[in-house]
Amino acid sequence: MRFLRIQFSFVLLLFLLFLTSHGYAQENASLSIITPHTESIRQEIGLKFSNWYQEHFKESIKLDWRNVGGSSDTIRFIRSEFTAKPEGIGLDILFGCGVDPYFDLKNEKFLERCSLPEEILSSIPADNQGTLLRDPDRFWYGVTIATFGILHNLRVQEYNHLPQAKKWKDLALPELHDWVAISDPRNSGSMYTMMEVILQGYGWEEGWRILTGMAANSTSIGRYATDAPRLTTLGNTASGICIDFYGFTQVNAHGKTNMIFTIPEDFSILSPDCIAILKGTEHLKEAQRFIEFVLSDEGQKLWMFPVGSPEGPVRSALLRMPIRKDLYTRYPQYSPVQNSPFYNESKVINGNTNNTFTLNNELAYKRRDLVCALIGAQLIDTHPELRKAWAEAIRKGKAEETLIRLSKPLIAENELQALLQNEWKDPLQKNRIKIRWQIEAQTRCQTIRKELRQQP
Numbered sequence: 001m002r003f004l005r006i007q008f009s010f011v012l013l014l015f016l017l018f019l020t021s022h023g024y025a026q027e028n029a030s031l032s033i034i035t036p037h038t039e040s041i042r043q044e045i046g047l048k049f050s051n052w053y054q055e056h057f058k059e060s061i062k063l064d065w066r067n068v069g070g071s072s073d074t075i076r077f078i079r080s081e082f083t084a085k086p087e088g089i090g091l092d093i094l095f096g097c098g099v100d101p102y103f104d105l106k107n108e109k110f111l112e113r114c115s116l117p118e119e120i121l122s123s124i125p126a127d128n129q130g131t132l133l134r135d136p137d138r139f140w141y142g143v144t145i146a147t148f149g150i151l152h153n154l155r156v157q158e159y160n161h162l163p164q165a166k167k168w169k170d171l172a173l174p175e176l177h178d179w180v181a182i183s184d185p186r187n188s189g190s191m192y193t194m195m196e197v198i199l200q201g202y203g204w205e206e207g208w209r210i211l212t213g214m215a216a217n218s219t220s221i222g223r224y225a226t227d228a229p230r231l232t233t234l235g236n237t238a239s240g241i242c243i244d245f246y247g248f249t250q251v252n253a254h255g256k257t258n259m260i261f262t263i264p265e266d267f268s269i270l271s272p273d274c275i276a277i278l279k280g281t282e283h284l285k286e287a288q289r290f291i292e293f294v295l296s297d298e299g300q301k302l303w304m305f306p307v308g309s310p311e312g313p314v315r316s317a318l319l320r321m322p323i324r325k326d327l328y329t330r331y332p333q334y335s336p337v338q339n340s341p342f343y344n345e346s347k348v349i350n351g352n353t354n355n356t357f358t359l360n361n362e363l364a365y366k367r368r369d370l371v372c373a374l375i376g377a378q379l380i381d382t383h384p385e386l387r388k389a390w391a392e393a394i395r396k397g398k399a400e401e402t403l404i405r406l407s408k409p410l411i412a413e414n415e416l417q418a419l420l421q422n423e424w425k426d427p428l429q430k431n432r433i434k435i436r437w438q439i440e441a442q443t444r445c446q447t448i449r450k451e452l453r454q455q456p
Contacts, residue, residue, distance in 0.1 A: 032064040035095040040316035071097040088280015102140040112277040142272025144320040151247040167266040172213020174399040181240030183222035204413035212407035215379040216390035248319040377437035385445035392452040
């Protein structure tokens with residue numbers, strides 16, 4: 001019997017080899033996807049896509065996820081591979097890495113065009129406030145969007161009868177004294193971007209007034225970007241500014257009856273996280289189907305729906321904002337934000353309607369070190385003096401006029417470029433300027449407080 005079993009196994013093996021060599025055995029379809037996305041995202045997307053693919057095309061498909069590190073590592077790897085293999089690198093899809101790399105990869109002709117059904121395209125805005133959300137030539141598409149906003153502790157606000165800030169400028173209201181959380185932009189790129197958005201969106205003078213009010217309303221300045229949402233969740237503050245993912249994480253952990261993340265109504269910026277087919281793919285049909293899935297109803301709901309809902313993720317909440325505009329009105333109960341990120345796209349700032357606010361990233365990058373030093377000297381290193389002057393102004397009922405005096409920028413915006421090209425290049429001169437700014441800011445706060453105390 002043992003001999004017969006061996007003989008039978010041998011014959012069966014020969015038969016299978018014969019079928020394979022003559023095309024009778026068909027391998028499953030497959031896709032290789034390079035992405036910096038986390039394992040939880042890969043698992044949830046992979047599981048849902050496999051089921052969707054089987055249901056729609058009556059066959060299974062294998063996903064080969066490739067992860068070589070973060071976004072920079074991923075793009076560096078792709079470019080290196082195309083240098084050695086310009087016709088194709090054996091990978092089918094790039095998924096993630098933000099949006100900026102996709103402009104370059106398209107120009108370098110490393111992407112394949114991908115056409116999608118009109119039903120999907122009609123649900124994805126072409127752009128928002130001047131920022132493209134999908135390529136007009138159909139080489140790449142946004143899948144999710146990211147933004148900045150305000151995390152609120154609803155219990156703290158209710159108990160202390162505090163107004164809920166709906167605009168950036170609301171965080172400077174005297175009613176929120178000691179109830180706002182911000183962090184040091186010198187240690188956080190996201191915090192700097194949020195502050196730069198305010199400076200560009202409102203203009204230099206008005207932007208500084210809002211930043212000064214926010215800092216004066218803070219009991220302390222967090223060192224890292226995670227400090228503001230953490231302090232808000234703990235109840236030490238009522239509102240904190242943060243990137244959306246930090247806000248969504250707290251809302252998901254503690255519930256919408258306790259925490260809520262809002263996108264300011266005055267203006268915001270949306271940045272898409274994208275997907276594209278890589279040049280030279282041998283699985284173009286399957287790659288197009290994958291992109292169609294992640295932008296379909298089924299794929300988009302995964303980012304927004306909670307764990308346990310029939311159409312949501314199985315194990316891990318993904319906590320991202322889907323790019324399809326219609327989902328926010330169709331499923332508001334599952335939206336991670338209080339209002340749609342596309343809500344009120346025509347913003348009113350200082351009485352003027354602004355339809356085209358777009359963050360000037362080049363300007364923000366060039367002046368980052370200088371602006372961070374200004375914020376540090378005027379608002380953070382002198383924070384104790386600023387808080388005392390602001391508290392005195394509130395007690396005397398002179399908050400509005402005092403905030404104008406406290407917030408006067410230490411340097412005019414039109415002087416920044418000259419400073420960057422000259423003294424700022426010399427480390428010794430730079431340090432001297434920082435010290436001078438700090439002394440000037442401290443003196444101003446102390447003088448204003450002294451004057452207020454002497455008034456009846």
